[in-house]
Amino acid sequence: MWRTQKTLLAALMAASFTILTALDFCQSTECQSYDNVPLNAEMSTQTVTSRWKNVSVSNTVQDMDYFRVSCKKLLEVFPVDVVDGNFVRTVKNCIFSKSIPTPLKAPLRLVAVSKDVIEGVLDLDLSVTQSDHFLHFASGGKLPPGSVPLAHRYGGHQFGYWAGQLGDGRAHLLGQYTNRKGETWELQLKGSGKTPYSRSGDGRAVLRSSVREFLCSEAMHFLGIPTSRAASLIISEEQVWRDQFYNGSVKKERGAVVLRLAKSWFRIGSLEILTQSEEINLLRKLLNFIIKEHFSFISSDDPDRYLVFFSTVVNKTAELIALWMSVGFAHGVCNTDNFSLLSITIDYGPFGFMESYNPKFIPNTSDDEGRYSIGAQASVGLFNLEKLLQALGPVLTKKQQHQAKMELEAYNIIYQMRVHQLFRAKLGLLGEEDDDAYCIAFLLKMMEETQSDFTMTFRQLSEVSPKQLHNRDFSQMWALADVSSHDLFPKWIHVYQHRLRRQMNDSDLERQQRMKNVNPRYVLRNWMAESAIRKAENNDFSEVELLHRILSFPFVTQETAEEAGYAARPPQWAQELKVSCSS
Template sequence: MTPALVHRYLDALPGDATGGHHPRVVEHAAYSLVEPTPVRAPSLLAWSDALAKDFGLARPDTTDSSWLDVLAGNRRWPGTRPYANCYGGHQFGHWAGQLGDGRAITLGEFIDRSGRIHEFQLKGAGPTPYSRGADGRAVLRSSLREFICSEAMHALGVPTTRALSLVATGEQVVRDMFYDGHPAPEPGAIVCRVAPSFLRLGSYELPAARGDHDLLRRMVQYTISEHEPTIDPQSPEAVSQWFDAVCRRTAALVVEWTRVGFVHGVMNTDNLSIHGLTIDYGPYGWLEPYEPNWTPNTTDAQMRRYCFGRQPSIAQWNLSRFGGALAPLVDNTEALEAGLERYAQVYEASARQMYADKLGLAALEGAEDEALLSDLFKLMQQTETDYCLFFRCLAEVPAEGAPDSLRALFEPAYYRADDLRGPVGDALLAWLARYQARIGRHPSEQRREAMNAVNPLYVPRNYLAQQAIEAAEQGDLSELERLCAVLSQPYSAQPGAARYAARRPDWARHRPGCAALSCSS
């Protein structure tokens, strides 16, 4: 079965008429038509059955390679007009000018079984006009990481783009993983990403920066008409209402990142979706030892601009750049300024409730609860304490009983178990006594279940992904398949899956791909 195809984006907005893959400046256009570059020997490595079911798609098999050829970029899907988006962005706080889809090619817009429209996009499908001289390809390690994390985030309940397939190209791609002068060939792969659209803040920044207000206006009108059903596109307040909606969604997204311990790694404005989705999985990471200043991105190792603790403020900074881009379309910028204030309000209220949920409380009530939370994070920073595992352990704490008996309960969350028998352990027990007193005032039989429903047991830790990568590079897909299966049920303990819930092992502390990653992919 082939899902129905529409062309809203291509029909509504102007495209680049030049044609070809050669790098160039593209003006007065939202996209460039471009064909994927065929690969030598495609083979299917991973497939999302859950996502495919939404579109009535069957897993490609050896008896029919047509679907596989489409997902590898070797065959045109009937009726499609593949294209790459033109956009700009602020990267690490500085305006970077034109960027665009340098290795992502959108196949088209497809209708799922419920009538919703989604774009299918191949990442790593070859050069586009925005490749800036690069090859437009992607390596297996980055593509596999995106496939795993996209589907894991969906299972975690975090808004995200999805991943339909992971296809090996049968070709080698040369990359300098840490930009240290040691390029090496790696196996190539293509991931098929799925989203309502791949429009991002930078999609509107570029025409605004160029003074191309006609294109900017058309893009905003299209976006509101097709993606914001609750906003009247003819209303004088439509632009400010849309901005407000993007601010709200972005605030909710960052709260969800914080809840599960996700660090994006490259929160440039071209990597933030207008839909409030996690997009562009590059050097992401999962907070293992709790450290707000931690970032997985080696490029950001000195500035730590995009570290875990700064993600909320960076999101607001990015939105301020986005609001500035929309300013030429409104008569009064006060409404846009109100949108930024709304971001702060939504983030603060949502974050308070999120932390209450993680603690098993109905709400954070007053200064006492605020101190309980802040003192917990100070305690977790005193020694290496696993962020996700600590809250899973906390759900097992009874409302009554001597705290002294609880040291062993928290051993899975501490990277140095001996700390629990010293001052750190004493401080933990003192905090637990306060916590027991707090939950004892409002006991709930459902507290454990409620906490475990928001505090995941399984997350795609970098070392787990790296193990799957290394096995896949040797032709063994069993680890990838097992990991994806476990991550599809992140909140429930699964038989035989204890090692996927374990804290990061010592061998992975400084190993490339496990603790530190780069933008090279």
Template sequence: MPTSLPTIDTAPFQNSFVDEMRGEASFDNRPRQVPGYHYSRVQPTPVQDPRLLAWSDELAAYLGLARPAERGPAVDALAGNLVTDTMKPFAARYGGHQFGSWAGQLGDGRAISLGEVTATDGTPWEIQLKGAGPTPYSRRADGRAVLRSSLREFLCSEAMHYLGVPTTRALSLVRTGDLVVRDMFYNGNPQAEPGAIVARVAPTFVRFGNFQMMASAGELDNLRALADYVIRRYYPELGEPTGPEVYVRWFEEISRRTAVMLAHWMSVGFVHGVMNTDNMSILGLTIDYGPYGWLEPYDPDWTPNTTDFGSRRYAYGQQPNVGLWNLWQLARALAHLVPDPELLRPGLDLYSSTFEATRHAMMLRKLGLTSRNEADDKALFEALHEALAESEVDMTLFFRHLSHAAPAVRQDPAAAAAAWRELLAAATYSASPEEEQKLRSWLSHYQQRLQQETAAPEAIREMMLAANPKYVLRNYLAQQAIEAAEAGDLTVLERLMTVLKTPFAEQPEHEELAAKRPDWAREKPGCATLSCSS
């Protein structure tokens, strides 16, 4: 007889970070500076009436965990009301650059890690409760999170995974039964909102800012200990960290992974919204889903984050440069581990070359091009970005419709005019014929490039459909799920979860979820713009 899976309240936890790093165990949650430590032991603050709203079945199966009942001990553990004997909850200490300025000590202000569970393949995964109460790093905050931001993080973590983007995951979404006061746009209009906690999962939540904090405080022993811990556990292919050459290779691998992640973001039109160095995973995973969004009208200067409207530092088109800047800040911290900081420069160069090569390869697949003509294709890609921006084109719809139109044009060039006309009608918002002219010209050049391909039209179609999702988590769709969940209706959330698990499939029964952003969502809070408030 097969052994039944444990629920999270009966699963054994390991605690490598607590056991191996230097931490304080005062369990004092008062906001304060915590010099000399990697983390603080904390206890989650209980909530009134925890209830399970959403659960990732596939992730749970991988972790070897059974789905819990709507209420009960397992949900108590997912809400922070129950800490089992094998859990050693902690909040990590880190710093970071926020919007380009050093912010000093930050840390897990509302995230509390329970420890690690061992997945079915033998790898440990850390489970962290976001919104589980105050920690020493909460500063002036309450350590809580509201339903709207928690639901968005749960949905997007899983949606990005199924898009193939390197990301942290989300296991559960629990409503707390408490109200949390938030000023959504920091405009003097605070409201009481339903509270929630998302259990997010990753091999580790260590970020660039952990190393920056140690370097900034002059805690070089802590810096080296943290680097050695991360290398041994998460970069074992580099070998034992016995000399500076290992740190150099490690930084290069961090840079490579970060470049691949950024290329994935750009490929699907994802905008993180708050790429502070404390929101950069040391594993090259997308982390901290706050004011994110997807390009709808293609605009390189678009940011979903109202806090960023002044400088647009984290706009879509700026993300690759910010990734490099953030790595430079990490290199400044890691420079204490090597005899010459210049040894880390090749890692920055590797980021740039990896990003360009990865994005180029992804764009070839998105456009159904198998033969290579590097110089001409680079010019073709650059012209496309300009044309998309000028024509107010929905990025996701453009590439998805192109996936159907291009193979037909490849097979029958005479059908091009009608195919391109249909594509523009489906993918543009309100562009005039004059604004569409550059895109029409680009489509003509693309048609000529397509004729150079030797692959069969069906092979081109399959490649493009596998590279261009039909369904992404548009902000207005997330907002509809939030409003329904706040009213007690989980069907909208559950439908979205189902559809986003297969974003490249046609799923004709869910066609309306692939539609352009409706006019009513253009200015609606939560649909067009968000803030860091959660």
């Protein structure tokens, strides 16, 4: 069975598996005092309930004055940088530096907001986002009660090489928020100004990259892929200068801030910097905290807790990348500083959803060697996990290190099994047969050779009737028409339909519905994002709003999306698009 799965992996990778305004800031006492505020991060379920005694439990909160965060848990556990100020410096012996956001200059404008996050995660009524209070809070101009803004210190391997200290160069952690469901989320502003980790940067984010991050993080969530979330996008007329493609063409762009959330922003680089700096006691403290807060099934008394933690991250990382592959998503910059320890998708930069099926698809124009092509993501994941294991080395015994290496050797099999499972579901296959990998690989190879669209080929297979498939009647199905031009397509149809007929008690209607539930009709293609960005640069945010609405229901055929051409053949100009790391 493993041999057939390796055949599938080879088809997926097409290569051998290798390692590879000026706002008055903080004038109110709530910004100046951090110790006399209720700290919701420590609340019990009963406390969370009592906290809402003055508001309607059945409704979301309509006043930002009720909203507060806590940094107490983080500050009680970890030492903080002894030096104050946002000037760039080498930081030692801490996890965070206190860092005050630099508010965007007025006039400010809220141009995008996620109702699902605002109401479903933050317990706020959507109307709150129209207030000046929210506008200032979500752009770095006013801290919520309980906030001690922090910048996280971490390092990382970038494009395969140790890059030293990196850290939050333009992001500020506002604090932790525990909602009425008992979930704890870390709120972070991106593009909120300089920190000690800004290096030569200005601490800002620009409109184009912020639109992309807002849209894609929410789109990925609704595709069912673990990800950070985006609550809002605020822009100003503040000038930000960028050389977008590093070719000497510097131009003025508008600054923007995204309010984003994650259960945790710790990443592989969070541990690497401590091992590299020989801060082993702090390494243990951080690991113990992460395990206690986010891997609660691991006992704090277990002498193998770090080994179990590593094994879990190996499994979840393999699963995350398999999920990326199942929707044709390429992250673009899979550095260790961009790989979450909770195995969620973070730090959206030059990502891209693959259009024509091509394992060598590279979304990042800065990636000259194709290190982070879509077909290399699994092997890069292995490379990053090896760096994680190196970072854990000082806290593992020799025996545990040996066991960890064995866990790492299973990564490839875990990944292949999960990819196999996901692609069987995309084809509507029930159960598991030895020839399933052949059927999947056969289709992918034809798609590659005919340059067929990845998303729409699978989606249209979900929508086509058996009779249409047999007769190759694809007059209204452009992606299937492309792949059916392959000489071997009739043979594949025979193999596929013969497999489907062996599925007892499974109707065509049931199969089609299953397939539609896992094969999206709409993904955030680069041309769609670019179209929205071009309009946004002219103060028209209608397409940003439209895309956000459409991508919140990616598996459902929508009239407005069809009219916009979001399921049609990509326009010719889309082939010339380039996305870089510059943002």
